[in-house]
Amino acid sequence: MQLSSQLGCQLPVTRCKRAQSAARPVSRQTVTVRATVEAAEASGEVSIRRRPPLGNDTQPCGPAMGYKVGNLPDINQPINILEEIVWYKAKEIESFREKQPLPMLQALARQAPPARDFKAAILAKAKETGKPGLIAEVKKASPSKGVIQPNFDPVRIAAAYEAGGAACLSVLTDEKFFQGSFDNLAKIKAAGVSCPLLCKEFIVEAYQIFKARVSGADAVLLIAAVLPNQDLAYFMKACKALGMCCLIEVHTEAELARVLQLEGLEHHLLGINNRDLGTFKVDLALTQRIMESPAGQEVQRRGILMVGESGIFTPDDVAFCQAAGVGAILVGESLVKQGDPTAGVKQLLSLA
Numbered sequence: 619m620q621l622s623s624q625l626g627c628q629l630p631v632t633r634c635k636r637a638q639s640a641a642r643p644v645s646r647q648t649v650t651v652r653a654t655v656e657a658a659e660a661s662g663e664v665s666i667r668r669r670p671p672l673g674n675d676t677q678p679c680g681p682a683m684g685y686k687v688g689n690l691p692d693i694n695q696p697i698n699i700l701e702e703i704v705w706y707k708a709k710e711i712e713s714f715r716e717k718q719p720l721p722m723l724q725a726l727a728r729q730a731p732p733a734r735d736f737k738a739a740i741l742a743k744a745k746e747t748g749k750p751g752l753i754a755e756v757k758k759a760s761p762s763k764g765v766i767q768p769n770f771d772p773v774r775i776a777a778a779y780e781a782g783g784a785a786c787l788s789v790l791t792d793e794k795f796f797q798g799s800f801d802n803l804a805k806i807k808a809a810g811v812s813c814p815l816l817c818k819e820f821i822v823e824a825y826q827i828f829k830a831r832v833s834g835a836d837a838v839l840l841i842a843a844v845l846p847n848q849d850l851a852y853f854m855k856a857c858k859a860l861g862m863c864c865l866i867e868v869h870t871e872a873e874l875a876r877v878l879q880l881e882g883l884e885h886h887l888l889g890i891n892n893r894d895l896g897t898f899k900v901d902l903a904l905t906q907r908i909m910e911s912p913a914g915q916e917v918q919r920r921g922i923l924m925v926g927e928s929g930i931f932t933p934d935d936v937a938f939c940q941a942a943g944v945g946a947i948l949v950g951e952s953l954v955k956q957g958d959p960t961a962g963v964k965q966l967l968s969l970a
């Protein structure tokens with residue numbers, strides 16, 4: 619594979635630089651000056667820090683964007699759940715890599731059946747139903763709600779979503795915080811479900827993209843709060859080489875403005891996640907606000923497929939997101955907790 623030598627480097631350049639700068643001592647004053655909510659929101663830059671490679675005991679992990687120092691008892695603690703998840707990923711990836719080194723995954727990826735067209739499946743379903751294309755999420759648990767579906771059978775749920783009219787499926791693979799797994803993804807793929815599959819993971823290394831592909835994913839999630847544009851571009855390139863599409867997720871208008879500078883977005887999807895990662899509150903009005911902003915208008919002008927994510931429970935919520943201008947919705951909790959997910963999908967999309 620052409621890209622294998624480039625992708626053999628596990629740390630994109632920007633991440634190496636961040637790790638170095640994290641090693642410098644951080645004064646309280648620096649934190650006070652730089653770490654304001656306004657600065658984080660206005661910049662649209664990455665708000666999630668990486669854990670220093672040698673651990674927080676030996677290296678401070680840097681000022682926390684978005685938090686006033688008075689609100690943060692210890693800058694070496696994660697500022698929110700997303701940062702906590704991302705810090706844990708380093709350990710998790712290391713343990714995966716011990717069992718399956720990258721060259722092994724790359725060889726398996728070369729033998730895998732080709733990825734299916736995630737974006738085309740959404741557009742086709744939206745045309746057929748007149749509703750936003752549904753990405754239905756196979757989600758057992760979450761940090762905000764704990765266990766959502768105790769009677770969790772990923773293959774049964776995936777097949778039921780497809781029968782109800784979902785365009786694509788999202789499969790949570792994070793084990794520690796969502797009780798998901800890459801095995802669930804592989805099982806759903808092996809069961810012959812024909813909806814294209816999104817690997818819902820917290821990607822920080824190209825290794826995870828290969829693991830997703832080998833497990834049957836057709837698309838992966840990339841989170842703008844975690845990844846600077848240089849990393850996003852690098853991972854988009856890796857996905858393209860593997861025939862996969864990306865769902866690039868933003869939480870703010872400024873993040874959207876930043877990711878709009880990336881090339882080739884027309885082949886991918888952008889998502890607005892309505893969940894505040896500090897409070898866990900979901901607010902669909904965020905999708906509306908961002909779609910009405912100058913960056914949102916640019917998305918519409920350029921015909922980029924937009925996804926409304928999180929907190930969608932009723933047909934009215936679907937109509938609200940559609941009116942805001944999104945062409946797809948990503949729904950987990952409200953569908954997965956239903957006894958009959960097929961009926962749940964039909965009801966949500968008001969399909970006969």
Ligand SMILES: O=C(O)c1ccccc1NCC(=O)[C@H](O)[C@H](O)COP(=O)(O)O
Nearest residue numbers: 699760761762927928929930949950951
């Ligand atoms: O779901 C959470 O509690 C959560 C917490 C921290 C980071 C991400 C989280 N969820 C991931 C998602 O984006 C949702 O699973 C997805 O958008 C579906 O949301 P919902 O329909 O509200 O289950």
